[in-house]
Amino acid sequence: KNVHLLRERQKTTFDIEKLTQFIYSDYFEVDARRKLSRQAYDHPIHDTHLPLEYLDSNDYYETLVRKSIIATDEAEKLGISDSKHLMWYLGAFTEERVAFSLHLRMFVPTIVMMATDEQYQQYLELAKKFKIIGTYCQTELGHGSDLRRLETIAVFEHSSDSFIIDTPTITATKFWPGYLGRTANYVILMAQLYTNGKNCGLQPFLVQIRDFNTHEPLPGIEVGEISGRLAHEAGDNGYLRLTNVRIPRNQMLMRLANVDRNGNFTRLGDSRLVYATMLTMRVSLCAYNAILLARATTIAIRYSAVRYQGQNDKGNEMQILDYPLQQDKLFPCLATSYAFICSFSRLNQIYENVMASKPDEILQQLPDIHSLSAGLKAMTSSISERMSQICRLSCGGHGYLISSGLVGIRLILDAGCTYEGDNSVLLQQTAKYLLKMYQQCENGEELISPTVAYLKETATIFSPISNISNLEYYCKIFELRARRLIKDMYTKLLEIAASTSQSPYETFLENSIELVHIARCHMETFIIRSFYDKIKVTSDSSVQNILNQLFELFAVYTLLQNQTYDFVKFTILSADTIELLKKRYQQLCTKIRPNAVGLVDAFDFHDKELNSVLGQYDGDVYEALLERARLNPSNKTKIHPAWNNNLLSLMKERSKL
Amino acid sequence: KNVHLLRERQKTTFDIEKLTQFIYSDYFEVDARRKLSRQAYDHPIHDTHLPLEYLDSNDYYETLVRKSIIATDEAEKLGISDSKHLMWYLGAFTEERVAFSLHLRMFVPTIVMMATDEQYQQYLELAKKFKIIGTYCQTELGHGSDLRRLETIAVFEHSSDSFIIDTPTITATKFWPGYLGRTANYVILMAQLYTNGKNCGLQPFLVQIRDFNTHEPLPGIEVGEISGRLAHEAGDNGYLRLTNVRIPRNQMLMRLANVDRNGNFTRLGDSRLVYATMLTMRVSLCAYNAILLARATTIAIRYSAVRYQGQNDKGNEMQILDYPLQQDKLFPCLATSYAFICSFSRLNQIYENVMASKPDEILQQLPDIHSLSAGLKAMTSSISERMSQICRLSCGGHGYLISSGLVGIRLILDAGCTYEGDNSVLLQQTAKYLLKMYQQCENGEELISPTVAYLKETATIFSPISNISNLEYYCKIFELRARRLIKDMYTKLLEIAASTSQSPYETFLENSIELVHIARCHMETFIIRSFYDKIKVTSDSSVQNILNQLFELFAVYTLLQNQTYDFVKFTILSADTIELLKKRYQQLCTKIRPNAVGLVDAFDFHDKELNSVLGQYDGDVYEALLERARLNPSNKTKIHPAWNNNLLSLMKERSKL
Ligand SMILES: Cc1cc2nc3c(=O)[nH]c(=O)nc-3n(C[C@H](O)[C@H](O)[C@H](O)COP(=O)(O)OP(=O)(O)OC[C@H]3O[C@@H](n4cnc5c(N)ncnc54)[C@H](O)[C@@H]3O)c2cc1C
Numbered sequence A, B: 001k002n003v004h005l006l007r008e009r010q011k012t013t014f015d016i017e018k019l020t021q022f023i024y025s026d027y028f029e030v031d032a033r034r035k036l037s038r039q040a041y042d043h044p045i046h047d048t049h050l051p052l053e054y055l056d057s058n059d060y061y062e063t064l065v066r067k068s069i070i071a072t073d074e075a076e077k078l079g080i081s082d083s084k085h086l087m088w089y090l091g092a093f094t095e096e097r098v099a100f101s102l103h104l105r106m107f108v109p110t111i112v113m114m115a116t117d118e119q120y121q122q123y124l125e126l127a128k129k130f131k132i133i134g135t136y137c138q139t140e141l142g143h144g145s146d147l148r149r150l151e152t153i154a155v156f157e158h159s160s161d162s163f164i165i166d167t168p169t170i171t172a173t174k175f176w177p178g179y180l181g182r183t184a185n186y187v188i189l190m191a192q193l194y195t196n197g198k199n200c201g202l203q204p205f206l207v208q209i210r211d212f213n214t215h216e217p218l219p220g221i222e223v224g225e226i227s228g229r230l231a232h233e234a235g236d237n238g239y240l241r242l243t244n245v246r247i248p249r250n251q252m253l254m255r256l257a258n259v260d261r262n263g264n265f266t267r268l269g270d271s272r273l274v275y276a277t278m279l280t281m282r283v284s285l286c287a288y289n290a291i292l293l294a295r296a297t298t299i300a301i302r303y304s305a306v307r308y309q310g311q312n313d314k315g316n317e318m319q320i321l322d323y324p325l326q327q328d329k330l331f332p333c334l335a336t337s338y339a340f341i342c343s344f345s346r347l348n349q350i351y352e353n354v355m356a357s358k359p360d361e362i363l364q365q366l367p368d369i370h371s372l373s374a375g376l377k378a379m380t381s382s383i384s385e386r387m388s389q390i391c392r393l394s395c396g397g398h399g400y401l402i403s404s405g406l407v408g409i410r411l412i413l414d415a416g417c418t419y420e421g422d423n424s425v426l427l428q429q430t431a432k433y434l435l436k437m438y439q440q441c442e443n444g445e446e447l448i449s450p451t452v453a454y455l456k457e458t459a460t461i462f463s464p465i466s467n468i469s470n471l472e473y474y475c476k477i478f479e480l481r482a483r484r485l486i487k488d489m490y491t492k493l494l495e496i497a498a499s500t501s502q503s504p505y506e507t508f509l510e511n512s513i514e515l516v517h518i519a520r521c522h523m524e525t526f527i528i529r530s531f532y533d534k535i536k537v538t539s540d541s542s543v544q545n546i547l548n549q550l551f552e553l554f555a556v557y558t559l560l561q562n563q564t565y566d567f568v569k570f571t572i573l574s575a576d577t578i579e580l581l582k583k584r585y586q587q588l589c590t591k592i593r594p595n596a597v598g599l600v601d602a603f604d605f606h607d608k609e610l611n612s613v614l615g616q617y618d619g620d621v622y623e624a625l626l627e628r629a630r631l632n633p634s635n636k637t638k639i640h641p642a643w644n645n646n647l648l649s650l651m652k653e654r655s656k657l
């Protein structure tokens, strides 16, 4: 209906559907996803309640759990069995607040990976039927990043052939697990195993915490919700204290390590695999972060095409998307969304290849995929957090409304910088891996992973200006910079080792700020290369054309952001080239401008998925804003009850003073 | 009690109280502020309710309005009359959610500035007694930044000697004003005045919207709360539609413009003064932004001194404040808090000088103070927003809790980037002013404001390395950079004007990204110079010493962030110097480390003001975290009522499937 968006769509120079299909090939399965989400949105239950922002916390919780239960029913009726499809369907059904998310993403996969066949038989059926609602309990009040120091203990008791599980201190209290507070009846509990007086490290235990019939916490269990978290109320994050809770021996997940009847401990597999579910989670978080940024960008760009503000010298009001300052805010978000989707696709290919390998090969490739997924999770969450905030700012005051959808997106991304590993902690792991790879490189060893292959290259000089239109050039200069940084750091560390008595730990610590910077620069090579490799193979020329522009914008923007100095320092780019790139940046914004709305349409978000009064497809934002305000339950009465109750008389007394 | 903080405090090398007194001299009146807030915190009403995060929206609203009313009573009893003191007292009493904030900060000041003597007599008494609860209605659904296009109209009707006020379109709906939705009974309404068929621009009108006795909206008024905003629920932002509401002629505020009995319009003062209350608000927002950042920093640094995570090579657990990466997150926040407090003080001095001048002089100085306050509001809000987010991340998962206090601080700062003027819009105004000043400079005219005096300097070269320990050197290089940027831009704009037919508007637009960058660089000269001028006069040498370190850290950090390239481009700094500064940065972090807790203690925040389980003075964070979680009302029952009501039976049916 809205004429402005119509006009924008007419300007689009490429076939939107073609771009959608192209960008989402591989993992995302456009057609399946469309069908599943529409099936979910069509359910009549969604018309039975106000927008979630208007529900009080009890209704909110109840609505979402009820929807989650019904959604699993419906999914079964529809025969949705593939786990990715199931998550899409449940997500669409519950505005992505499905009460079974940790059950499906952490609890069940941990059983699949770490249970013995017997345990698998015993629990998987119960879990699949949702008789068990599980969650994953790892973090404690005192420890999150450093898992070795978790304090919850599971002590083997020979007489009863069981483990006694206990939370010996306040800091040992399990804290944060999602859906723990009021929902889960089972948990996978990470605890320090003690048997025959010896600590055998962290192991996963299956612990029932609530009665199936009454939902009452079992004896010895104190479980509750933690204090408030914005936008995560539905996540029902909980705390858990266990006082000498006894569980049978066979409730330790024993695929990777075994405790026998006599309490003898045997390691059966690589202990790093204990964290394998976190790896899977990180990979899928990269997809989620990319999609969240794409959503925020869609909302902000559509709104900016509808919003007029300020008058030009001809006396006409300006569409805010025409302000270079607005383009400077939003087009990098747009290009980065595409870049992130492509880099997730590549990460996922690598991940699937690893997982399809033989067990030893998996172990061999684990450091690479770990470093990569950790790094990409950190980059996509922190950059998307920042950019979604820019999207919110770009919508002015209205962007600050919950109903804009932007505030909620930012809050999820914010949490995503912390959960599944604090970003600074993760990037240090990526840095460590890089140093090791560089060492292998120096030692003339082969590098198995193509993602670090550039470390071996030797070219150091480019003839920059003439190459600006050669897109691969951008990949090369990012790689060159990363290589130079790693090389210099590696040399520096060697020198310190040779000339001082500092321990490697201390040296790493002392250089950790720079090392994290290097890890980021490395991840940029991965992102830009994945983006480039993807768009290289486009078959449609008008799609190709616009993707090339986006790619170049992403490269130039990333280069000009913060890091220009590196390029200058290594004389990879001259000051003249930088000035040229600044001009190029603005030219690219101008080129992309007519396709901006088409490019966000191509992300193919259903209005229900965006759930935004500013971002809806038809662009009727003002009607939506006013309508949503009128729906506010506090407007049901003309006078807020508090005034009738006693504020009015308090005021009257007051003014008599 | 907590031994870690005790140990930190023992390490402090300076007298904390002396620093507090020094940094808060001028505006903040340490002793008065302490006394007032303690009086406010001591009131027994605060013990009658759960933490605000646990109240449902009705209780939340009622509690805060009730507290606001009682607080005004108490303030009167205590004889608090100074308006700054009153705001401090009321703020402390209501966790800064006083229902009369816009009344006191916008409504009353607008009357003071724009009412005729007669109007002043008539309304001020009512307002002071809080019989009137007013707010300031300017923004509409369709327009916020561009006030000229506001659509609400006030048409003079001769026959009845009154104005007919109307909201002719959906986009004309007043949207956002604080305390409008359910609280205010009066508004200052900005509307387009029409008289004798002519539009006479935006004028302020006094409009009663609710009945004093019943609190019912008056005829022709539709008023309500807008949709949800996180952390601003108490702000009660509202919308307002008026359908042909008639008000007597004398309810237009007529000090600056008059409409007589015959509808003749006469301008009596400079029309820019219509926005004078926004100027005052912006000045005070700079103080608020600085304090909010200081609070976030206090919370994060105290927590980082108590939190241990990760193990060093000696097997000991690390205090996270000892990680260089953590220092890199937090010490810039610390230094910036100090820098912002000093720059606010300087802004406020200038502002008070202007306001104390004669009317013509005020007008003459208006562009300068406008540009300065707009620029500083933009800088302090956007940088503090970003830094408070870094503080939240630095506390890991627990930083994401509402009870950490960090999430709420960031949300207020986020809103502060938009209200009282969108930051990009404001910085463009600062840029325009700078170009004008540079032109005056080129024309050999005198520059009246000392804040732009550096534009006239001519020195261009420094001998950098030797000067690093000379603190004024930092002010100089920031000024040199800003001057070079302005000069180049000015020259470029002249060239465009000479060689093309582009309009000045188009040229400005085309260069707006760079112009905003220049405005920021200019504001940095103001901030760094204010900081330097302040610490120069410290009398205590140990205080001096630590302030020097903070100053230098601020300078080096700001320089290395993002903008290194400018300094290199203009060859103000060589690549070698930059490398030196990077080392210097880490050295400064190490130097500041032992004083970190002392430096946040010096901000002198009461625990009730921080309102944070992570930041309290005693450092007992884990007890506080668990206790706060247990208080969550959803933990009152062991089974959430929703399960008993029907989730349990739904689940049972489900698993039969
Ligand atoms: C919304 C949300 C949901 C969650 N859901 C779950 C869940 O379902 N199950 C679960 O078990 N947990 C969950 N968590 C907890 C989460 O996994 C942890 O918060 C996360 O692992 C970070 O650990 P931490 O909070 O202990 O941070 P900390 O490790 O305490 O980090 C605090 C600060 O110290 C720094 N730091 C720590 N170690 C180092 C180091 N070695 N070097 C340099 N700096 C360091 C960090 O960078 C950070 O700045 C959730 C958290 C959130 C916010």
Ligand SMILES: Cc1cc2nc3c(=O)[nH]c(=O)nc-3n(C[C@H](O)[C@H](O)[C@H](O)COP(=O)(O)OP(=O)(O)OC[C@H]3O[C@@H](n4cnc5c(N)ncnc54)[C@H](O)[C@@H]3O)c2cc1C
Residues within 6 Å of the ligand: A307, A309, A310, A320, A323, A325, A326, A393, A394, A395, A396, A397, A398, A400, B102, B136, B137, B138, B139, B142, B143, B144, B145, B146, B175, B176, B177, B178, B229, B232, B237, B415, B418, B419, B420, B421, B422, B424, B425
């Ligand atoms: C929490 C909160 C409280 C508020 N309280 C009040 C109140 O009490 N009373 C009241 O009257 N109002 C209030 N407001 C409204 C506030 O004053 C406006 O939101 C603000 O002035 C920005 O205007 P806008 O929302 O129309 O943004 P817009 O002007 O629509 O801005 C949207 C985007 O367009 C860009 N843009 C706009 N103009 C230009 C330009 N010339 N050049 C380049 N880019 C441009 C902006 O940078 C931004 O990115 C409040 C808002 C909030 C969020």
